[in-house]
Amino acid sequence: MGARTLTETGTETGTETGTEIGDIAAGRLDATRLAENFADAHPPLTPAQAVVEANRCYFCHDAPCVEACPTGIDVPSFIRKIATGNPRGSARTILEANILGGSCARVCPTEELCERACVHTAQEHKPIQIGALQRHATDWLMAQGTAPFARAAATGRKIVVVGAGPAGLACAHGLARHGHDVTIFEMRPKPGGLNEYGIAAYKVADDYAQREIAFILTIGGITIEYDKALGRDFTLDTLRRDFDAVFLGLGLAGVNALGLDGEEFTSVRDAIDFIAELRQMPKDSVAVGRRVVVIGGGNTAIDAATQARRLGAEEVTIVYRRGPEHMTATGKEQQWAQTNNVRIRYWAAPTCLFGEETTLTDVEFARTKLDPSGQLTLTDETFVLTADMLLKAIGQTFVSTPIQRADDVPAVRNGRIVVDAERRTTLPGVYAGGDCVPGADLTVTAVQDGKLAAAAIHRQLIG
């Protein structure tokens, strides 16, 4: 089945007819509404709220929340320090374990991690708001403008970090604390990785990603060079020759395609690009369809769909091929989308994109089900959604080409760089972390990778 006009197929759409096709426009809402829609979606706790919430914490022994945090933040300690009026100590406790604790406080799926493990969840289904308290403490310290940690005496060792995303930044900061000199090569014009380019604007409002990075860099000893790409401007071989150690925080540079004809229609986009544009451009310059369909089941789908609504799209539908329990977006994220009047349709997959010339008009879906062997299969039952714009959020992939332009190449398995528990690749002196290695693709896991790699590199260099 290829790209056709809907009239050719004779399928009844059941949707309104006679409307303009390809209705895509920027500035659907006025500046005030746009500013409101993209402001901080979850405003911070007031100091009074923070103290009340902090006092709810039991200060558990062997606290389950600590174990549930991929970076192992000492949650009871940082919360107690909020309660006792020691915000500096609180923030340091957080940042000691997770230098991007401020970002994680905003973007972590806490309902799946620390807050799910909170003993209050077992007791009364109302966990301590750990994420909000973490934000409270880290915001306080950032507002002071002083670095939480001092740099050790310079060691003269030079380490290169490829990629200024959360993994790379965490690794760089850890190394800088030990007194090593770190150079970060970043292929984009700004640091931050997905924190800067891949997360909904209202989660990290007020240029938070850049402010946090500036705060982290105050430690000194870290130089970032922009528009420098591995495999283009340098190779793994040259890096290994010029530096004492290498950390690869390459992220996922590729995106999955639907594999349907019509993906070339002008308004069929990768959701990740749409999200990046929203972060980099004035909101009133970002074009969005009147009717938007988002394909996928992760946080990227949620962020794209919700932001499309907040840009002024009238109808936004997420279509996911499995059920709500299978979505990688958490229940809370799904509710957030639904609260934003995004419709989520489960158990359906796109089968055909309809258009006129280069303009998308409709998307046909087949209902899906699990066959008796548990395989997802398409059924004969179909429906059609009229769409001016389609956003693909069906996963990103690791692109290994840049690391392969070298004589010695680290092992890649199942589309990720192979690393050991200390984040060593199979290549001596080369470490990796973040989304380009196996494991959950979360900011917090990326930070942990960078932190562990920094510790391992330090041991390797200093012993």
Place this chain on the structure above:
Amino acid sequence: MANLTANFAGIRSPNPFWLASAPPTDKAFNVARAFKAGWGGVVWKTLGEDPPIVNVSSRYGGVSYNGTRVAGFSNIELITDRPLQVNLDEIKQIKRDWPDRAVVVSLMVPCTEDSWQRILARVEDTACDGVELNFGCPHGMSERDMGSAVGQVPEYVEMVTRWCKQHTRMPVIVKLTPNVTDILAPAAAAKRGGADGVSLINTLQAITGVNLDLMAPEPVVDGLGSHGGYCGPAVKPIALRMVADIARAMPNLQVSGIGGISVWRDAAEFIALGAANVQVCTAAMHRGFKIVEDMIDGLANWMDDKSWPSIEAMRARAIRNYVHWSDLNLNYKTVARIDQDLCIKCGLCHIGCEDTSHQAIAALRVDGQRRYEVIDAECVGCNLCFLACPVDGCITMVRQNTEAAVLTWDHHPNNPLRKEAAA
């Protein structure tokens, strides 16, 4: 429905909840509001001789605990700062307007018989129900040889009480200061002097906190602070002990219980330890007079549930079980039991026991899941885990060796002075 009528020192009130002599009872305006809200009686804020004393700004200090405000409270306010006749006129009018409520007047004048005789005559004219001698105020007035300066000397307590009994037909209540080593001494002195009852505790000398910016004790008055009188929920345990000691030693001395009473259950506890009624201040200052509605309702409902027909029926019922340490059964043995279905895995039972007590709760992992288990052989039944556990009913202290005979220290083999069993 339980009968909540109280009778303390011959003064009847429709319920046992009185407002203590303090700011809430300083004026007719407040007292009328209190009676409207349902309070059974008041002790009017302490009257003194004219000219009235002068109070400072910044009078109260508070202790917050884990976000709970006014867990403890202190004041450096003195007695009434209004002219005596203004107060007397208002008292007279209030008693006329609220004849079923108890109106007792607190008094503090210099330690001369003339002074007491003079003021008693004027107070009697108000037709109030009795007087309370303020021998408790531990700040400001005590430096002028009044208040606790009297209450700390049993001979003075007895002397002034006797004067008052001689010069008035009204019931005389003596309010005791807890700032003494042995509360029985001033209580016995009051009894010897002929007091109709004692009320306690007045406030404890205290500094509620230090302002670390000003380096001055709270409450700060223009950069300086003095000690205040401490009260509120934090002092209730101290007050319970003093009330109980008096009730046990002098069962015929009428006691009005005061000290951190905030809810009906507090009142029930004071009454169980011998109080004929209770007096409240801090809780009302914190939340207003309306709290009395639940105090009355809650106490009545509880009494109905427990089939106590009246205050007097339950009064002092816990005194028979209030004994000296040497009367406790050393063969009584409990161990903690953890209900694993209720456990939320906070680990507080373990860490308190492990760090500070008997290493009697093991922290285990079973299939990766936390599990806390009591090691019976190490558990001394101290209650620490039971107290620390945030889940009601999760940890219980279960009696062991129920067959063992009672053994007290007096008869214990380790006691060099043990009393040998009769041959």
